[in-house]
Amino acid sequence: MTLINRRGGAARTGKGRLVSRRLQDRASQVIFILVLLALWAVIASVVDDSARVPNPLHLPADAWAMIGTGELGGDLLASLRRIGTGFALAVLVGVLSGVFMALNRRADAVLDMPVEILRPIPALALIPVLLLVVGIGDTLAICVVFYAAVFPIILNTASGLRNVERSYVEAGRVMGARRAALVREVYIPAALPSIFSGLRTGFQFAWMSIVGAELIGASNGMGYMILYYAKFVATDKVLVGMVTIGLVGLALDRVLLAVLKGLTPWAQQWKSDVS
């Protein structure tokens, strides 16, 4: 880190004040983005083929129109509902089985092999089977989201509980905590940071998978929407859809991160997660 940072160091601003440096950094980022957008706009006007390279300057108007007619909102809502349901189920099942596996050796022995066998199968590869079993629609996407999210949650929950500091457990026991109280008062709080990082990974996987599920096995939602517009070569609308997927995914991840961080401010892991 340091070997590199020295070059772009603080020497550039005459007074070297931190605030003005940060401002300068932000300004240079904005300028860089504007340059890229300008480049894109120039290419778009040179190519002059809005089907292949839509003009970025038209995108805000397109987005506004799509919001106005409700096409964007409806599909976004459909995706969010699916991801909400699938992820909630994954959290429930994942945390419960993770706790169970960590605290009961027999449960661990029973569940370990099935988890290890099922985990490598990509959630997206299940789409054909789901098409046959449940057909096109909400259930398919919910199943894919669930499958994508549940394994990181199980594994992180279990490893979090297994790595709880022994002295905490001993202390809890000395103070007279029995099994249930020990789990509730010692194991779960101590494992919370690890459980939460599992939730976050699970959510990211789920967000990546739902688009694929909707490309193939749905009749609405963001994935369906962008493929639909691509078939009509409405590339500007495809781009608006992609940008929405990116921004909403980013926003949800940030909200989740803020909530989890707020609940476990002591956890080490958030420190590296500044970006």
Next chain:
Amino acid sequence: MSQQPVALQSASGGARLRQVERLWPYRLLGVVGTVLLWQLVVGTIQPSLGLGPVLQQVVTFLPSEEVLRSLALSMERIAIGFVLGAVSGMILGIASGAWSRWALLTEPVWAFLRPIAPLAWVPLSIVWFGLTEQAAIFVIAYASFFPIMLSTTTGVREVKKAHYEAAKTLGASKWATIRYVVVPSAFPYILTGVRVSLGVSWAVIVAAEMVVGSVLQAGIGYLLIQYTMVYFEMSKVLALVLLVGVIAFLVDRALKLAARRLTPWSTR
């Protein structure tokens, strides 16, 4: 790992030993139970997804020329897309790791692009390349790009200052420093990126081929969707899904093993 929770059950070593011995019936129960559950629930709803028909297809259909050829085509697409994504990822990753100015400028661009799922590029890729192989390859390249770029950036940044200073003290030239300090230190990170991006690529190619496959001649995703939507051969579909899972597992294990062999100095 699994020894620790014994504390909840008993503290004595003797009891622990006895429990280890008695665990295998539970493991067996787990595997047999899962298969039975599948057979009872799904096999009842859809008999052709049951154990017998699927196992039969595993033996007869999977080694067929059709499947092997599709597998080869999918792998070829991954290979091309991966090389494109990995090379650009490494170049831009080294740039971000080595020049903080460049990292600063491009950071918002990556932050914006990264949450766009690789599969969300499939429709745009179809607009650009049509329903062709290139469309799938482009998506693979995008999917491989980010894990490798990010891990390369981290790898280059995580070079220990002391190592760098030591090389300088010993009079190493710029290239020697890169060769003997930066590369060995960043290599384990890059390998992790390779493993992640190949895992993602495998899932993405299957889904991408399901979408663009109508014109493509073959590919595992195409076979899957073909046998699902056209021939309704459910047991073949499930056999293929199992194949996809096994390959994902084997590739991941092989790369983990290779990483350990190739970078014995790494603690990762």
